[in-house]
Amino acid sequence: MSAIQHQNFSTSISSSTSTFLGKTEFKNIKSLNVLIPSKISGVVKCVASPSAEKTTECEIILLDFDEAYKTKVSRNENMAKLQAGYLFPEIARRKAAHMSKFPDARVISLGIGDTTEPIPEVITSAMSKRSIALSTVDGYSGYGAEQGEKKLRASIASTYYANLGIEEDDIFVSDGAKSDISRLQVLFGSNVTISVQDPSYPAYVDSSVILGQTGQFQKDVEKFGNIEYMKCTPENGFFPDLSTVRRTDVIFFCSPNNPTGCAASRDQLTKLVQFAKENGSIIVYDSAYAMYVSDDSPRSIFEIPGAKEVALEVSSFSKYAGFTGVRLGWTAVPKELLYSNGFPVAKDFNRIVCTCFNGASNIAQAGGLACVSPEGIKAMQNVVGFYKENTDIIVDTFNSLGFKVYGGKNAPYVWVHFPGQSSWDVFGEILEKTHVVTTPGSGFGPGGEGFIRVSAFGNRENVLEACKRFKQLYK
Amino acid sequence: ITAQENENGKSYSTKVARNPKMERLRYNYLFPEISARELQHVTEYPNAKVISLGIGDTTEPLPDVVASSMANVSFVYSGSKYAHSLSTLKGYKGYGAEQGSKELRKAISETFYKDMGIKDTEVFVSDGAQCDISRLQLLFGSNMSIAVQDPIFPAYIDSSVIIGQAGDVEKESGTYQNVEYMKCEPQNSFFPDLSKTASTDIIFFCSPNNPSGHAATYEQLEELVQFAQENGSIIVYDSAYAVYITEDRPRSIYEIPGAKKVAIEVSSFSKIAGFTGVRLGWTVVPEELLYANGYPVINDFNRIVCTCFNGASRIAQAGGLASLTSDGFKAVLSLVDYYKENAEILLETFQSVGLRAYGGINAPYLWVHFPGSNSWDVFNEILEKTHIITVPGSGFGPAGKEFIRVTAFGHRENILEASNRLRNLLS
Numbered sequence: 001m002s003a004i005q006h007q008n009f010s011t012s013i014s015s016s017t018s019t020f021l022g023k024t025e026f027k028n029i030k031s032l033n034v035l036i037p038s039k040i041s042g043v044v045k046c047v048a049s050p051s052a053e054k055t056t057e058c059e060i061i062l063l064d065f066d067e068a069y070k071t072k073v074s075r076n077e078n079m080a081k082l083q084a085g086y087l088f089p090e091i092a093r094r095k096a097a098h099m100s101k102f103p104d105a106r107v108i109s110l111g112i113g114d115t116t117e118p119i120p121e122v123i124t125s126a127m128s129k130r131s132i133a134l135s136t137v138d139g140y141s142g143y144g145a146e147q148g149e150k151k152l153r154a155s156i157a158s159t160y161y162a163n164l165g166i167e168e169d170d171i172f173v174s175d176g177a178k179s180d181i182s183r184l185q186v187l188f189g190s191n192v193t194i195s196v197q198d199p200s201y202p203a204y205v206d207s208s209v210i211l212g213q214t215g216q217f218q219k220d221v222e223k224f225g226n227i228e229y230m231k232c233t234p235e236n237g238f239f240p241d242l243s244t245v246r247r248t249d250v251i252f253f254c255s256p257n258n259p260t261g262c263a264a265s266r267d268q269l270t271k272l273v274q275f276a277k278e279n280g281s282i283i284v285y286d287s288a289y290a291m292y293v294s295d296d297s298p299r300s301i302f303e304i305p306g307a308k309e310v311a312l313e314v315s316s317f318s319k320y321a322g323f324t325g326v327r328l329g330w331t332a333v334p335k336e337l338l339y340s341n342g343f344p345v346a347k348d349f350n351r352i353v354c355t356c357f358n359g360a361s362n363i364a365q366a367g368g369l370a371c372v373s374p375e376g377i378k379a380m381q382n383v384v385g386f387y388k389e390n391t392d393i394i395v396d397t398f399n400s401l402g403f404k405v406y407g408g409k410n411a412p413y414v415w416v417h418f419p420g421q422s423s424w425d426v427f428g429e430i431l432e433k434t435h436v437v438t439t440p441g442s443g444f445g446p447g448g449e450g451f452i453r454v455s456a457f458g459n460r461e462n463v464l465e466a467c468k469r470f471k472q473l474y475k
Numbered sequence: 476i477t478a479q480e481n482e483n484g485k486s487y488s489t490k491v492a493r494n495p496k497m498e499r500l501r502y503n504y505l506f507p508e509i510s511a512r513e514l515q516h517v518t519e520y521p522n523a524k525v526i527s528l529g530i531g532d533t534t535e536p537l538p539d540v541v542a543s544s545m546a547n548v549s550f551v552y553s554g555s556k557y558a559h560s561l562s563t564l565k566g567y568k569g570y571g572a573e574q575g576s577k578e579l580r581k582a583i584s585e586t587f588y589k590d591m592g593i594k595d596t597e598v599f600v601s602d603g604a605q606c607d608i609s610r611l612q613l614l615f616g617s618n619m620s621i622a623v624q625d626p627i628f629p630a631y632i633d634s635s636v637i638i639g640q641a642g643d644v645e646k647e648s649g650t651y652q653n654v655e656y657m658k659c660e661p662q663n664s665f666f667p668d669l670s671k672t673a674s675t676d677i678i679f680f681c682s683p684n685n686p687s688g689h690a691a692t693y694e695q696l697e698e699l700v701q702f703a704q705e706n707g708s709i710i711v712y713d714s715a716y717a718v719y720i721t722e723d724r725p726r727s728i729y730e731i732p733g734a735k736k737v738a739i740e741v742s743s744f745s746k747i748a749g750f751t752g753v754r755l756g757w758t759v760v761p762e763e764l765l766y767a768n769g770y771p772v773i774n775d776f777n778r779i780v781c782t783c784f785n786g787a788s789r790i791a792q793a794g795g796l797a798s799l800t801s802d803g804f805k806a807v808l809s810l811v812d813y814y815k816e817n818a819e820i821l822l823e824t825f826q827s828v829g830l831r832a833y834g835g836i837n838a839p840y841l842w843v844h845f846p847g848s849n850s851w852d853v854f855n856e857i858l859e860k861t862h863i864i865t866v867p868g869s870g871f872g873p874a875g876k877e878f879i880r881v882t883a884f885g886h887r888e889n890i891l892e893a894s895n896r897l898r899n900l901l902s
Contacts, residue, residue, distance in 0.1 A: 046762075070766065186638070309487045355633045
C-alpha cells in the first residue's frame with residue numbers, strides 16, 4: 001500500500017505547520033493550503049509551492065515506504081530537533097501562497113529584511129573593474145587568503161575599530177554574518193551552552209540545535225532545552241535582567257537588535273561585559289545594524305573597556321551597502337580572547353576559516369574595499385539614511401494609529417505590539433487584508449509573541465502605500 | 476598569536492573550554508603550510524624566480540565573456556544597452572535563493588548531468604566545494620563513520636575531525652581512529668580493494684583524484700556503488716576535476732546505475748572556469764537518497780543551506796551562468812586544455828628522467844613516485860635546488876609518503892622553465 005508515512009518524519013510536512021503557523025490553524029495535513037501536489041518521481045513526491053525566489057521549494061516526502069531503497073545511515077538527530085523550516089523561507093512560502101491566491105494584488109514585502117535600493121556606483125564600479133581585471137594577465141588572481149584581502153581587512157579595522165585596539169589581523173572577511181555564525185558554532189563545538197536574547201534572529205538558535213548544543217524543543221514553552229533565553233520586553237527596556245540569567249559559555253547578543261530594533265546603551269553593555277567577565281563567558285556580538293544607530297549608543301562592543309577579553313564581533317555589509325546578494329561580512333576576534341586553557345580563540349577560528357571556507361569572493365571584496373573608502377562610506381550612509389526615513393514613516397504610522405511601537409530609532413526594524421494576540425494570526429490578517437508581508441514576532445522566539453516586526457527595507461512608494469493600507473485597516 | 480597581559484600582569488582567560496575536537500587536528504591545514512614555506516623561501520632567496528607547482532591554483536585570466544557578465548551584473552556605464560545591473564533600480568536584487576538561481580541550477584543540471592535524470596531542484600549552488608564539504612559534515616553530524624581514499628585532499632579528514640567523527644589521532648601514523656583509510660597506490664591501480672574495506676556510513680571518493688590524478692573506470696565505480704548499496708553507505712563523490720578527463724572514464728557518479736540512491740556529488744567552478752577566487756560550486760543531492768528511516772537527505776541539506784549559508788554571490792553566479800553558455804563553455808574548456816597541455820609537458824619531463832609519474836592524463840595533478848624517500852625531504856630538496864614549490868605526498872595521507880604532487884596550473888613559460896630545472900636536478 002502506498003501511503004504517505006507522516007509519522008516517520010513529523011518534521012517534514014508538519015514542519016510547515018508547527019509553531020510557525022499557530023496552534024489553532026493547520027492541525028490537519030489535508031487542510032494545509034500551501035500543499036500543491038506537483039512532481040512525482042517514483043517513490044518521492046515534491047510538496048509545497050516553488051514560486052517566489054526565496055523559498056525552500058520542495059519538501060520531498062516519501063510515498064512508498066516499503067519499496068524505496070534506504071541507506072543504513074541514520075538521520076542526524078539534531079536535524080530532527082528542528083521544528084520547521086528556517087523562519088524566512090517560511091515567510092516567503094506564505095507570501096508565495098498569498099500571491100497565487102491573489103494574483104492581481106500588489107503585495108508589498110516588509111517581511112524579510114531584504115534591501116531594495118541600488119548599490120551606490122562607487123561600489124559597483126569597483127566590482128565591475130575587478131571583474132574585468134580578472135580577464136587580464138596582470139589583474140587575474142586565483143585563491144585569495146581565506147581571511148580576506150589584506151587591504152580590506154586593514155580598512156575594515158580602521159573604519160569600524162579605529163582606536164579600539166582591533167587590528168587588521170583580527171579581522172576575518174566572510175561571505176556574510178549567517179555563514180560566520182555557523183562557523184563560530186563549529187568552532188565552539190557541541191559541548192558549549194549558549195544564551196540568546198528572546199526574541200532574536202533565528203540563526204543563533206537554529207545553528208545551536210544543528211551543532212548538538214541543545215536538548216529537544218519543549219512545545220509548552222516554545223524553547224529548546226539547554227538554551228538560556230534572555231527575555232527582552234518593553235518592561236525591561238529590551239535589555240535582560242542579568243541577575244536572573246544563568247551562566248552559559250556563549251552569549252549571543254545582537255545590538256541594534258533584530259527584531260526589536262533596540263540598541264543597548266553604554267551602561268547596559270558595560271553590565272553585559274561585566275557579566276561575561278564574572279562568568280568567564282564569551283559574547284558573540286552581532287553588530288550588523290550598527291550604522292543605523294542615531295543616538296550615542298555604542299556601535300561596537302569593543303567600545304566597552306574589557307570587552308576584548310570576553311567578546312568577538314560579527315558584522316556585515318548586507319544592510320549598509322545592499323550586499324544581501326553580493327555576500328560580504330566580517331568577524332573580529334581579538335587576540336586577548338582566550339579559552340580556559342589560555343589558547344587563543346582566534347587561532348582556532350583561523351583554522352576553521354582555512355579548512356571549512358575558502359575566502360569571500362574576490363569581486364565582493366573589491367566592492368567591500370570601495371565601501372570603506374571615504375566616498376563609499378558617504379554613499380553607504382546615504383543608503384542607510386534612506387532606510388531610516390522609511391523607518392520614521394512606519395513608526396509615525398503605527399504611533400498615529402495608537403499602537404505601542406518599539407525600535408525604529410537605531411535600526412531598520414519596527415516592533416509593533418499587539419497585546420494578547422497571536423503574532424501569526426496578526427501576520428495572517430495583515431497579509432489577507434492589506435497584502436503586506438510582515439514577520440510574526442513568535443518566529444523570533446516565545447518573547448516575540450504578541451509582536452509584529454515590520455522591516456523598513458523597501459522603495460519609498462511601497463513603504464508609503466503599505467502605511468496607507470495599515471491606516472485603513474486599523475483606523 | 477600571543478595574548479597580551481592586562482594591567483595585573485596576568486592574562487585573563489574565559490571559562491570556556493577549547494573545543495576538544497580542534498585539539499585533535501595535528502597540524503595546520505596543509506595548503507597554508509605550503510604557502511608559508513613558499514613565503515619563507517622567497518624571503519630567503521629574494522632573487523630566485525620561485526615557481527609554484529604546489530597549491531592547485533589556477534593562473535590564466537578568465538574568458539572575456541565570463542568576466543564581462545560579472546562586470547555587467549555589477550555596474551554598467553550610462554548609455555549601455557544593459558539596464559539590469561545592481562546599481563540600477565530595475566536591475567537591483569537583494570537576497571537570492573539560498574539554493575542558487577533557478578537559471579544556474581538548470582544550466583548545471585543540463586551541462587553536467589544531461590540524461591542522468593538529475594533535476595535542477597537537486598542542484599544546490601554554493602561558494603565552493605571546500606565549504607560544501609563542511610556543510611555536508613554539519614548535515615551528517617558527529618555520529619558517522621567515514622572512509623576516505625589514501626592519499627586524499629585533506630578537507631574530508633580535517634572537517635571530519637572538527638565535527639567529531641574521526642576520533643583521536645594515532646600519533647605515529649597521523650591517522651585517525653574512526654576513519655577507514657582506503658589505500659590507493661600503483662599496485663592496486665589507485666582503486667581500493669573494497670573486499671578489505673570496512674563498512675562505514677559515509678565514503679568520500681574523489682575522482683579524478685586529488686592528488687593521485689587517477690580517474691576511476693566504469694567498472695571501478697560500479698563496484699563502489701555496489702559496495703555502498705550492500706553496506707547501506709552514502710558516497711560523497713567529489714567530481715571537481717571531471718572536465719580534465721581525457722580517457723573514457725565516468726565524469727559523474729550518476730553515470731552508474733543506482734548511484735542516485737547512494738550518492739551525493741560535489742563539484743566546483745574553481746578548476747573549470749578559473750573561479751578559485753570568485754567562489755562558486757555546487758552539490759547534487761538526489762531526491763531518492765534516503766536515511767535509514769526513509770527521510771530524504773535533500774530536505775535536511777536544504778535546511779542546512781537555508782540556515783548556515785545565504786547563497787553564493789549573485790555576481791559569481793552570473794559568471795557561472797556565462798561560463799555554461801555555448802561560447803562561455805568553449806572558452807573555459809580551452810583554458811582546461813591549456814592546463815592539460817601543461818600536464819603533458821610535465822609528464823614527459825618526469826618520464827624523461829626515469830621517474831614514474833602517475834596522473835596528469837585525467838587531472839591537472841601529477842603524482843610522482845620517489846621510491847624509498849620521505850616526501851618532505853624530496854619537497855625540501857626540490858625547493859632548495861630548483862626553487863620550485865610542490866606538495867609533499869604525506870600531506871595527503873600515509874600512502875603519500877614516497878610521492879610528490881605537482882600541479883599543472885601555471886603560465887606556460889613557467890611550466891617550461893620548471894621542466895628544465897627539474898630535468899637538470901633529477902637526471
